[in-house]
Amino acid sequence: MDDYEYHLFEEVRARRLSRRGFLRRASVLGLGLPAASAILSACGQGGGINSVPAVGPPRRGGTANVAITRPASLVDPVTLYNQGGQTTAQIAGEYLCFPRADYTLDPRLAVSWSAKRPDTWTFVLRQGVKWHDGKPFTADDVVYTMNLLTDPKVNSSALSAFKGIFSHGNIEKVDDHTVTFHLDQPFVDFPYLVSAFNFNAIILPKNYQIGDFAKGRVGTGAFVMTGYQPETGATFARNPDYWDKRYPYLDNLRLTYYADDSTIALNMQGGRENVWPIAPHQSAQALQETPNLKIIKSPSSEYRGFHMRTDQAPFDNPLVRQAVAACFDRPALVQALLGGDGELGNDHSFAPVFPVSKQAIAQIPQRKQDYALAKSLLARAGHPNGFPVTLTTEQYLEIPQYAVLAQQALKPAGINLQLNVQQQSAYYGTGNSQPWLEVPMGIVDWGARGVPSQAILPAYTSGGIWNAAHWKDPGFDRAFADLNASLDEQTRLKAAARMAAIQHDQVPAIIGYWIKNLRVTGVSIGGLAEGPANHFDPRTLWSAV
Template sequence: MDEYEHHLLEELRARRLSRRRFLMRASAAGLAVPAVSSILAACGPSDTSPQQGTPSGKPRRGGTANVAITKPASVVDPVTLYNQGGQTTAQIAGEYLCFPRADYTLDPRLAVSWKAKKPDEWTFVLRKGVKWHDGKDFTADDVVYTMNLLTDPKVNSSALSAFKGIFSHGNIEKVDDHTVTFHLDTPFVDFPYLVSSFNFNAIILPKGYQVGDFAKGRIGTGPFIMTQYQTETGATFERNPHYWDPRYPLLDGIKLTYYADDAAIALNMQGGKEQVWQVAPYQNSQALLKNPNLTVIKSKSSGYRGVHMRTDQAPFDNQHLREAVALCIDRPSLVKSLLGGFGSVGNDHSFAPVYPLAADALTGIPQRKQDYAAAKAALARGGKPRGFSVTLTTEQYLEIPQYAVLIKQACKKVGIDINLNVMPQSAYYGNGGNQPWLQVPMGIVDWGARGVPSQAILPAYTAHGIWNSAHWADPEFDKLFVRLNGTLDEQRRLSIAKQMAGIQHEQVPELIGYWISNLRITSSKIGGLAAGPSDHFDPRTLYMKG
């Protein structure tokens, strides 16, 4: 064991580190499975509950699965994709250096191991014997080319949002044909998550790839080869006979069908036309939950709906007025009414219950509850004892319009008059200089799951975050963020996380009322779909039940 492995072992032995948190840190640090197993064995029997398994049933090879997803917003390309339809399409054929399991630990894929010489220098050893779908060998040249492509400002890759301030163009080094080193702009102890599918665009592409080539098909190293692609209707995939893991895939092929909306997918799942819906929202899925011909797989998630309040302009430049809004919300009722219970209560900070760090970091921070008397007192402290008026602008998407109505109703009781402006999703997010969600005084954003807290915090809550819709800037919070990402010692990380969560909770730049659970739905004839994370599709383990 090296020094860091010894540190984790001692933390685990002293019970300052839970097994769940140990597994997360070991995964991020790239500890090999034998080392992890040895450390756990040295510390005695497990005190954690088992992970939820995949559906039971005798697997058999062969067959084609019908998979449904909403239509991508544009032609699918790993470099520029930004929504679920594009992600699912690309992940069937493409692969990442590592891939998240349901418990948010990382599974080696095109990389077999990784290690940090120091927190700003990460070396990845690549898998040998991997072939591209056209038969060429996969090498370090492909990884270097891909990362330089994704970080080139001229390319306009969606990955820039994840890499900004962490990893820049030209800072990846080829060590040999199967080893690369990332030289980071700043220490980041969770860097492997940024080259996993938690950074959707980080699919490794062949050297020389040009944006737009993916739609032509037969590009990737994954378990299935895309043989046909239609921008409006879907794509077909056949089994990759030369896949690097001889155990997979189990299916002969996949037929991916695009739908205009989730309601149409639900209807076709109910009727049996579709067999796999790997990212099913509670809204539109209620009728499927009791269907005996379907299997529902649930897991926790770090996805949430954030209600941001512009801290740089009235009325929300006053912290007390933001606090008043947060105190009006009945969080358990939100989970029940909007999610049917498939979620958990939020507390206005970024440390989701699914993160192992959160279980320890958040002790001592009181859970914010609906309290109208306290809300009125906060209004008085903010100089608005009779309330104020503001417009809440948001998107027409899933339960968000209903959420906006509930916020309006709850706040009205203390004199906060909220006018609603619900826009089409494409118009709300916009592009270029016209992005209403970044400009309105109050809005709601559907934040997808992130692998670690830092990955969620960087774009949304740091002073220079490109998606900081609250326009919030707290120098102390930003200093703590840098320390969190540059510190390996677990007790120091825990202390820093507590301070960060406390600052967010107190200042309320964004109301985080609930965290969303993953729901995945399959035909009872299909097995092998992992419990999650739902935005990440690993089709290689799918099988037809015998």
């Protein structure tokens, strides 16, 4: 084994790295499943490692009817930004790697990847892959895609994910099936940025033009898009030339767009639809007792960020932010907003689903509702009688209810919230008008990310483009750099622990709960992976009808 493999072996053998944590790091560094299994066995932690979700006794043939909310615009992998577009594109398109339910990475268009140092990553590409039009897939396609996604002149939604990490023109073609990424700074978790956790990173054919996807037959995936209607949905047929001959099981897939989640729930109950890959709690709760449906639950890193402007009074004083945090009854939030389908947050970005989290946050006490503490902190900050403030947020899922609960929770401490709940498009805005980045207090729906760094970079670093709290902490930034620059697991763990402690103490945002992923299928459909949230892999679906 090489030096890094031996390092992981030593970490696991000394019980400093859990089996789950090892599998995550091994997948990030492109360690193959045979090598990972061998290391675990050598450490006395053997056991099978599945590269695909278990599907039971699958049968071939049939059709699945998949429901999703209507995309906000014409579906294109380069520019899409919501769930409807994302699901549509992921049925036909593929990434270099794809996340499994446990957040490890499964090789797809790349068969392996490695880093001699954390700012230089080389990916070996899969041979024998064909585009849906029959042309061969090569390194030229990957180079073209990455340059397209990072071109400042192109309105790519991926620019925000790559900002500060990977820039236009910094991908090198080594040969027809090998590419090297030269990063702007070390980033140990870079493979997550070219996986589905950066959902725009679907690989496209060389010379692809914006809008081509909607014409059909664009992609390398297990299904070929045979029809597309922007308002109603899309149809897909089995790809007979798919590179993994095990898949797909289905012959056809029909994707239907709906204006709202409640209508999807009704059609799932009625049997018209049999796969709902991204089901919000508010609509899915009514399906819990429906006998012909299965609810699949899994942990995720999705959360709601309740941010405060740290560069403006009164939230420029960390005592005030700590006082706000002390007002929330977090178990009650999970029950009221998610019906119990969530996990407690503690005002830092290390979700329980991340392997590094358990050790990194071990010394941080769980924050609890404590009005005596909140009033004491406010008095020390010069606000013994509290203060009024406007909470601005969006009309989306449970967030309006969260705003009402926050208003009730803060009132006993003397903090009087005026609620301003806007339509989602108005709240996020565009260009120079993005209210969510300017308001003194707001709530943001943060989608799941594959690793803490991917979530932290845009939201909590000093130069983060989505730093709605306008928070800047040099110590936090230094620890973040340490986390991303080292392959040594103990160095990374120490950096993560510093970051979690600083974020918990300074409270640029309240992270009150982590949301469980819910998926719904009919009993006649098998093979749907438990997660991760917002990422749909239809290859393993099978029909019993």
